Amino acid sequence: MTTSLEQAAGPRPTTPSVLISGAGVAGPALAQGLARRGLRPTVIEVAPAVRPGGQAVDFRGGTQLHVLRRMGILDQLQRVRTGGSPMTFVDADGRRLLHLPAEFTGGDLEVLRGDLSRILYEASLDAGAEYVFGDSLTSLTETATGVEVTFRHAPPRTFDLVVGADGLRSNVRRLAFGPHADHVTHLGHYAATWSLPNHPDLGLRLHPGSGSVGHNTPGRLASVAADHTDPTRARAFLVFASRELAYDRHDPAAHQRLLRGAFAGLPWKVDRLLDSLGAADDLYFDSISRADSPAWSTGRIALLGDAACGATIGGMGTGTAILGAYVLAGELSRSPGDHRAAFTRYESLLRPYAEERQKGGDRTGRFLAPSSRFALHLRNTVFGRRRVLAWMLRAAKDATTLALPDYPERSDEPLNSSFTEAD
Numbered sequence: 001m002t003t004s005l006e007q008a009a010g011p012r013p014t015t016p017s018v019l020i021s022g023a024g025v026a027g028p029a030l031a032q033g034l035a036r037r038g039l040r041p042t043v044i045e046v047a048p049a050v051r052p053g054g055q056a057v058d059f060r061g062g063t064q065l066h067v068l069r070r071m072g073i074l075d076q077l078q079r080v081r082t083g084g085s086p087m088t089f090v091d092a093d094g095r096r097l098l099h100l101p102a103e104f105t106g107g108d109l110e111v112l113r114g115d116l117s118r119i120l121y122e123a124s125l126d127a128g129a130e131y132v133f134g135d136s137l138t139s140l141t142e143t144a145t146g147v148e149v150t151f152r153h154a155p156p157r158t159f160d161l162v163v164g165a166d167g168l169r170s171n172v173r174r175l176a177f178g179p180h181a182d183h184v185t186h187l188g189h190y191a192a193t194w195s196l197p198n199h200p201d202l203g204l205r206l207h208p209g210s211g212s213v214g215h216n217t218p219g220r221l222a223s224v225a226a227d228h229t230d231p232t233r234a235r236a237f238l239v240f241a242s243r244e245l246a247y248d249r250h251d252p253a254a255h256q257r258l259l260r261g262a263f264a265g266l267p268w269k270v271d272r273l274l275d276s277l278g279a280a281d282d283l284y285f286d287s288i289s290r291a292d293s294p295a296w297s298t299g300r301i302a303l304l305g306d307a308a309c310g311a312t313i314g315g316m317g318t319g320t321a322i323l324g325a326y327v328l329a330g331e332l333s334r335s336p337g338d339h340r341a342a343f344t345r346y347e348s349l350l351r352p353y354a355e356e357r358q359k360g361g362d363r364t365g366r367f368l369a370p371s372s373r374f375a376l377h378l379r380n381t382v383f384g385r386r387r388v389l390a391w392m393l394r395a396a397k398d399a400t401t402l403a404l405p406d407y408p409e410r411s412d413e414p415l416n417s418s419f420t421e422a423d
């Protein structure tokens with residue numbers, strides 16, 4: 001169901017209303033969990049529709065898979081799984097230096113971010129969530145009984161609770177907790193991805209499932225892979241080391257200039273990838289950054305997903321966002337009249353796990369684009385050893401296990417004991 005934000009006349013209904021900012025991954029997941037348990041979620045998204053695009057994102061470990069099953073979307077996700085995205089690093093002449101297999105890069109279940117977002121959106125609509133696209137919050141004023149919200153376009157309205165699920169540069173966090181500069185830390189790299197024709201001129205035989213081929217120079221990675229669903233298309237993925245740059249974050253021409261400047265004159269297929277930039281209409285360019293918030297809630301306002309504890313790529317933010325949505329929905333439904341207790345339990349259950357996952361984001365840039373020839377050689381040698389990869393996979397799996405309450409679907413059912421693995 002989509003809706004306008006006009007407030008109905010008369011007394012407010014007794015079931016709590018929750019405004020969720022952001023229809024990425026965390027927002028629709030929370031909306032589904034709340035609507036299924038009888039609360040009234042409204043999701044507001046600045047984009048005109050659920051945003052497609054992005055690369056593959058993955059889920060790791062029994063806890064994440066169990067929660068997806070409980071949400072009723074695991075089978076649908078299994079049907080659109082990519083099968084993983086192996087990565088091969090080559091020298092300037094195309095000779096293989098390092099190969100990372102699909103299970104290393106893709107976890108237990110890898111799907112395209114756009115597919116995940118769409119499936120969550122549809123599941124939350126089926127559960128009864130409301131959506132408003134093309135709008136954004138402009139102010140939040142907490143009163144004793146609710147939060148008065150003003151919008152860029154819609155008339156003001158009061159909600160019982162507000163949740164910021166609006167990503168690394170969260171609008172809700174800015175309004176309720178202060179400016180981005182206090183919460184977002186640049187981690188020393190920039191990343192870009194865009195689609196291009198999978199043309200023989202590239203000189204690479206790319207097909208869905210073969211994964212990406214990439215070439216490093218110190219502080220740079222240029223790579224390309226066949227599109228997972230359309231073999232006639234490919235997807236470029238570039239990473240470069242840089243101090244924080246001043247540019248217009250909403251101007252694709254500025255992003256293209258920075259990429260051309262960072263990669264000009266480099267060997268391998270770099271020129272051909274840069275040539276395709278001009279025609280790209282889906283360029284995603286961002287710093288590799290992390291977001292931290294000293295508290296995940298204040299009064300009736302809470303943060304979820306990347307808004308609370310995110311890292312641009314490699315921080316396993318998607319699995320954390322799903323677990324966070326599951327816990328927040330479960331806790332709010334457990335204590336409908338006591339949001340403070342629910343927010344406190346949500347943060348204490350999730351924060352240590354989320355902070356541990358976030359550390360992966362700190363390492364991503366250095367791993368993908370090591371800064372010197374020596375660091376490149378070291379990465380290729382260490383990760384080229386099967387035993388190291390097997391050990392890292394085991395460690396990653398153990399680290400994604402978390403004991404969570406098995407929340408009932410309805411607030412009047414008893415709380416079951418906790419689980420840690422799929423059952």
Ligand SMILES: Cc1cc2nc3c(=O)[nH]c(=O)nc-3n(C[C@H](O)[C@H](O)[C@H](O)COP(=O)(O)OP(=O)(O)OC[C@H]3O[C@@H](n4cnc5c(N)ncnc54)[C@H](O)[C@@H]3O)c2cc1C
Pocket residue numbers: 021022023024025026027044045046047051052053054055056057113135136137165166167168169170171284304305306307310311312313314317318321
């Ligand atoms: C287009 C896109 C592509 C991505 N690609 C990748 C990728 O390739 N690999 C990867 O690991 N991660 C990617 N991510 C990030 C990944 O989705 C998140 O790290 C993770 O899934 C956590 O999800 P989230 O819902 O917290 O944040 P996000 O998925 O970032 O969703 C936040 C949502 O909030 C919306 N929003 C932002 N500002 C406002 C506002 N003022 N008002 C209302 N809504 C607002 C955004 O449009 C977005 O839909 C991408 C995110 C986006 C938006």
